[in-house]
Amino acid sequence: AVVQRRVREAVVSTQSTGKELKLKWDHTIEGDKLLETLDDHCAVYHQILKRVWPAAQRDIVYASHKQQLDIQSGEEHPSWIVCNVSCDHPSKPESDSSYTRASIEVVMFCQTIGKGPSRKDIKCKIVYSASVNPGGWAPSAAVRAVSQREYPKFLKKISSFAVDHVKNSPVKF
Numbered sequence: 001a002v003v004q005r006r007v008r009e010a011v012v013s014t015q016s017t018g019k020e021l022k023l024k025w026d027h028t029i030e031g032d033k034l035l036e037t038l039d040d041h042c043a044v045y046h047q048i049l050k051r052v053w054p055a056a057q058r059d060i061v062y063a064s065h066k067q068q069l070d071i072q073s074g075e076e077h078p079s080w081i082v083c084n085v086s087c088d089h090p091s092k093p094e095s096d097s098s099y100t101r102a103s104i105e106v107v108m109f110c111q112t113i114g115k116g117p118s119r120k121d122i123k124c125k126i127v128y129s130a131s132v133n134p135g136g137w138a139p140s141a142a143v144r145a146v147s148q149r150e151y152p153k154f155l156k157k158i159s160s161f162a163v164d165h166v167k168n169s170p171v172k173f
Contacts, residue, residue, distance in 0.1 A: 024161060025157050025158050025161035026154070026157070026158075027050070027153075027157070028049055028050055028150065028154075029047055029048070029049060029050070030048045030049060030050045030051075030057075031047070031048040032045060032046075032047045032048075033045065033046045033047075035061070035089050035091055035092060036089065036091075038063070041065055041066055041067045042063060042064065042065045042066075043063070043064055044061065044062070044063050044064075044087060044089050045061070045062055045064060046059065046060070046061050046089070046091075046092045047059065047060045047061075047062070048099065049102070052146060055100075055134070055136075055138050055142070056099070056100045056136060057099050057100070058099055058100050058101070058102040058134060058135060058136075059092075059097055059099035059100075059101060059102070060086060060101070060102050060103070060104055061086065061087060061088065061089050061092050061094075061101070062084045062085060062086045062087060062104055063084070063085055063087045064082065064083070064084045065081075065082070065083045065084075066080070066081075066082045067080070067081055068080050069081060077111075077112035077115075078112075079109065079110060079111040079112070080109070080110045081107065081108070081109050081110075082106075082107070082108045083106070083107050084104055084105075084106040084107075085104070085105050085106075086102075086103035086104050086105070100134070100135045100136035101135045102132060102133060102134050102135045103132075103133045103135060104130065104131065104132050104133075105130070105131040106128075106129070106130045106131075106132075107127075107128070107129050107130075108126065108127070108128045108129075109125075109126070109127040109128075110124055110125070110126050111124065111125045112124055113125055117171065118171070119166070119167065119171060122171065124162070126158075126159075128155065130151075132147075
């Protein structure tokens with residue numbers, strides 16, 4: 001799905017400054033903990049998701065890679081990519097979890113479009129793809145219903161948060 005919004009900086013800031021900002025726009029998260037920093041771009045997290053009744057509560061252990069992409073010739077502004085992929089980590093083995101372990105493969109690509117002195121002249125193309133296996137057993141009709149409700153809500157929430165987050169800050173290019 002491609003969603004255009006005015007500001008790329010907020011999305012990048014939201015992804016790169018930690019859980020405090022992410023918790024403001026992602027209402028599905030109950031808790032988030034950094035387990036290990038692998039390098040300047042990659043870290044492993046343990047996330048506890050809010051329970052969706054009547055299903056068991058879920059958790060996820062995943063590696064998150066966030067990076068600014070190189071500017072290609074002819075491009076004026078950099079693009080960013082975030083990849084989150086489930087993994088194992090010795091500090092949070094699935095066998096020790098009181099939650100049902102979900103797995104994810106998520107990619108978000110953000111690209112600035114336009115230039116100008118004001119934010120009204122700038123848009124952002126966001127390409128977001130997510131594959132989520134809720135783990136355990138859940139009725140397929142319930143999984144579909146939750147997905148159809150939550151995915152559009154997520155896109156709207158992150159888009160409006162991005163705009164609100166930077167609306168009073170200067171354009172940085």
